[in-house]
Amino acid sequence: MEKLLPKAKQQKFHLLKLTKKQQLTKNTFSLEFEIPENLKQEFRFDAGQYVTLKYPSKGEVYQNDFSMTSAPYEEKLTLGIKINSEESSTNDLFHGFEPGHLVEVSEPKGRFTLTSKPHEFRTIIGFAGGIGITPLLSHFKNILHNEPRTRLYLFYGNTTKDNVPFKKEIDELVEKNKSRFEVHYFYSREKVGNAFLEGRLDEKKLHLIINQLMMIDDTDEEVTLWDSVDEVLICGKGEMIKSLANACYNNGIPKKNIHFELFEEYNEDIYSQEKEFPLVEDIAVDFKIFNNRYQTSLKDNKMRLLQQLLIQKFPVPYSCKSGICGSCECVLEEGEVELLENEYLTEKEEKSGKILACMSVVLSKKIKVNFDLDS
Ligand code: FES
Secondary structure, three states, rough: OOOOOOOOOOOEEEEEEEEEEEEEEEEEEEEEOOOOHHHOOOOOOOOOOOEEEEEEEEEEEEEEEEEOOOHHOOHHHHHHHEEEOOOHHHHHHHHHOOOOOOOEEEEEEEEOOOOOOOOOEEEEEEEEEEHHHHHHHHHHHHHHHHOOOOOEEEEEEEHHHHHHHHHHHHHHHHOOOOOOOOOOEEEEOOOOOOOOEEEOOOOHHHHHHHOOEOOOOOOOEEHHEEEEEEOEEEEOOHHHHHHHHHHHHOOOOOOEEEEEEOOOOOOOOOOOOOOOOOOOEEEEEEEEEOOOEEEEEEEEEEHHHHHHHHHHOOOOOOOOOOOOOOOOEEEEEEOOEEEOOOOOHHHHHOOOEEEEEEHHHHOOOEEEOOOOOOO
């Protein structure tokens, strides 16, 4: 999956041998890499993480992030990639490399991960749109392998039946794990004779899912699926994530249990602000990132700091935009902000001046912030 997100930290690349290339649908493909013995440590990864590939396209060197579809226990690195158009750099990636070629691949990273709980009886549901299935596939394989009592439900939206990346692999997983893995495919541009399965994955659909899907809980009672959800994983476009994450939250799932990965630039907050603040206007912002200092100003403090810098096209890092992943962590060197929510920083880190830009509302006329945490 092609991700266009900015990155705060320098990456370490290694040459890996491409062992398999496979077209999945008209505009998606997978690449599989071998991890040599001497790089096993560097390429150890958690389900849900991604790597960056460096590759040439139209006279330039591109760097794009792609999530692993393989699970850590498989000891290989498989990626799912979408070709958005013929002009897309991923079209050149698809046509420019064959098995046997070496590709520059970064060490794995990313925080769309879950703590493994092999001894618990959990229910985890996943929502994926299109190629957004990639990190979920890694998660689901991993959970089925490591957590014998966890039940999984996947709600996977695509345009048509011909356009479902990794369908064969998912169906094989269901076949092997019938008692604890259920998948529902949704189609936004194809009639399949069942209104429940037609249309987009959004808040409306989520309500149908809550009301229609029943399951047997661990005391043998029939309950709605919703009554026993422990974790939610969502991956796809910004609008879909926003709609589903809010619907999950409004239906009682705590934000810390709703995990999502944005695969495109998305200039809106996922959750809306619930608190009012005194208005501060004409705010001077001085910040450091990648060893560069920038000065800019914010019209007011109605939006959170990260959002305002992204709208101004600064290369600030982010992933979850909801105080969970820590990608936007920075140090407040001067001024005052209110941190709305924080599931990431420890009390000690907060006291030392660390903030999360995605959850910070500026409360002073001037702030100075440093994203280069090592400096
Ligand atoms: S972007 Fe995830 S904590 Fe800010």
